[in-house]
Amino acid sequence: MLKQRVVTALILGVLVLLGIFFLPVQIWSIVVAAVVALGVREWGALLSLSRNGTIVLAALAVLPVVLVGFHPPHGDGLMILLCIYLCSVFFWAFTASSWLYIKPDLRGGSMAYLVGITLFVPTSLAMVELKRAHPGLLVLAILAVCVADIAAFFVGRKFGKRKLAPNISPGKSWEGFYGGVAGVLIFFVACAIWAVPQVSARIGLISVILFAVVYALASVEGDLFESFIKRKAGVKDSGTLLPGHGGVLDRIDSMLSTLPLAGALLAAWQYF
Structure with a gap:
């Protein structure tokens, strides 16, 4: 499984790097x-959304990035972009973090659509x-997200004893968590x-340093939040598209919570 996971990650990494460095921004979008x-297709399946509802959600999530x-964006457009990022930061800082304790069932309700927009739009814009x-x-x-994952995995595998969130993701440990934070901080x-x-x-x-710590915490939260959604849905992976990784959501879960942070920093830098 580890070998398959590494091979898939290497192939994805090469494709992503080629796209980032060689595709025009329009094509990249x-x-x-x-x-x-x-x-969104996987999100719809996990949250028991109807086929038409998933299509509508996908259209709403895709339109802004294109x-x-x-x-x-320029001028006021940058401020709007910054507000979108900050809405995402607020969601992860307060709403998502509380849901990890409360564990509400979001399936089939209108909240599933609102959360879907909050997850996908800021990340794709970033x-x-x-x-x-x-x-x-x-x-x-x-790369910072990858560093967090890799450091947490190997440190947790070597030294992990205390469970981080046994009711959500039994494989994660506090030792792995500290390893991930340290890795991101150094990076x-x-x-x-x-x-x-x-x-x-x-x-x-x-x-x-403060941004690095927040980024590392957000990375862990994104991973845990997707694990919480999958546990509610009663599945191990969000899909089967990526061998060794599961679905698309399984690969980008931490990016959903971290890239808006990077986007917010950039938008603030450009606007102010």
Whole structure:
């Protein structure tokens, strides 16, 4: 299983890098929209949405990213974009975190549509805007999520003893959690010093460290939130599209909670 997972991850990584560095932003937005549509399809199945309801949700989630892909936001458009990102940050900071304790059943209700929009739209917009600003920014944002996953997996596998959330994701441990946070922290500090020193020069290294910790926490929350949704649906994976990984949601779960953070930082940087 690990070998299959690694092979799939390598293939996906190469394809994503090629798309980020070589596709025009407009075409990239269409690619992102296609991924979003696949994710919404899985979301609809997990939340027991009707076929027509899933199609409507997919259309609502896809339209903004294609629109922004072909029409770059400026001025007030950047402020609107920042507000969209901040709505996502608010959702993850307060709503999603409380649901991990309350564990409500979102299946079949109107809340499933609203949450779906909140998950997919800010993330897809960030994927386009980070690439537009500089492809390397999107790569760093995605790599940080990968670092969190890899560090948490290997540290948890080696030292994991105390369960992080046994009722949601029994395989995760507090030791793995600390390993993931440490990995992201080291990654961001290294990037701030050598890759994008202008960031630390403008906001300070302490702010970079705080952002790294928040980013790592958001990464874990995104993973746990999808696990909670799958547990409510009674399934192990969101789909079967990606060998060794499950479905699209299984691969992008942490990006749904982290990329809007990166997008918010970029939009604030550009606007102010």
